[in-house]
Amino acid sequence: xxxxxxxxxxxxxxxxxxxxxxxxxxxxxxxxxxxxxxxxxxxxxxxxxxxxxxxxxxxxxxxxxxxxxxxxxxxxxxxxxxxxxxxxxxxxxxxxxxxxxxxxxxxxxxxxxxxxxxxxxxxxxxxxxxxxxxxxxxxxxxxxxxxxxxxxxxxxxxxxxxxxxxxxxxxxxxxxx
Numbered sequence: 365x366x367x368x369x370x371x372x373x374x375x376x377x378x379x380x381x382x383x384x385x386x387x388x389x390x391x392x393x394x395x396x397x398x399x400x401x402x403x404x405x406x407x408x409x410x411x412x413x414x415x416x417x418x419x420x421x422x423x424x425x426x427x428x429x430x431x432x433x434x435x436x437x438x439x440x441x442x443x444x445x446x447x448x449x450x451x452x453x454x455x456x457x458x459x460x461x462x463x464x465x466x467x468x469x470x471x472x473x474x475x476x477x478x479x480x481x482x483x484x485x486x487x488x489x490x491x492x493x494x495x496x497x498x499x500x501x502x503x504x505x506x507x508x509x510x511x512x513x514x515x516x517x518x519x520x521x522x523x524x525x526x527x528x529x530x531x532x533x534x535x536x537x538x539x540x541x
Contacts, residue, residue, distance in 0.1 A: 391496040391525065393465035394484045399435075401488045402464075402481075403427045406504035408441075409515065410534045412527075414500060416453075421446050421536045425504060427457065434458055435467070446538050483521060492518060498527050508537035 408423035417423065420441035428436040435457030442448040458468040458476060468476030483492035490510065493502040503510070503518055519529050 389496065389526070391480050391482055391494050391498070393461075393463065393480050393482055395463060395465075397464035397481055397484060398488075399429055399459070399464050402484075403429050404506070406491065406506065407508045407537055408502055408535045409505050409510045409537070410503040410532050412499065412501050412531045413533060417441065419444050421448060422539065423535045425502075437469070446536070482525065483518060490514060490518070492522065494522075494525065494527075498525070501527055501532065503532070508539050
């Protein structure tokens with residue numbers, strides 16, 4: 365990563381972490397996350413994007429549990445179109461609760477962004493990552509498409525949590541075999 369890109373990314377992370385002085389109502393999380401089952405590939409179906417994610421295609425989160433309990437993360441996407449350049453970021457996740465549903469995601473030392481698992485279906489095939497500030501959200505699935513009924517139910521749940529669902533944007537997904 366070039367120094368200017370690293371500085372820009374550091375500014376983004378710092379801005380996300382430091383935005384607003386008030387403490388928003390705590391975001392409820394799922395009761396428990398089996399980390400081994402949660403690891404692997406998650407396609408980003410929709411989100412309230414950070415500025416880096418705007419105009420992202422084929423966005424994919426990949427999690428691997430490290431021996432020390434941290435979570436190696438690879439977030440990748442094509443910028444500007446399906447044939448656009450592939451971008452990749454590698455933050456580290458830190459589990460911060462006994463139920464494994466609250467993580468800190470470190471893009472830049474020493475700052476950790478809040479990463480809350482607010483929805484997870486029983487099959488571990490759909491999940492939602494939120495933040496107490498309700499400024500960003502990621503709807504993800506194990507497959508690049510999600511049934512419309514499931515998507516609408518998740519949007520209704522996010523509305524109940526206080527998100528402005530008009531801000532949520534679908535992420536185009538098209539994967540060639």
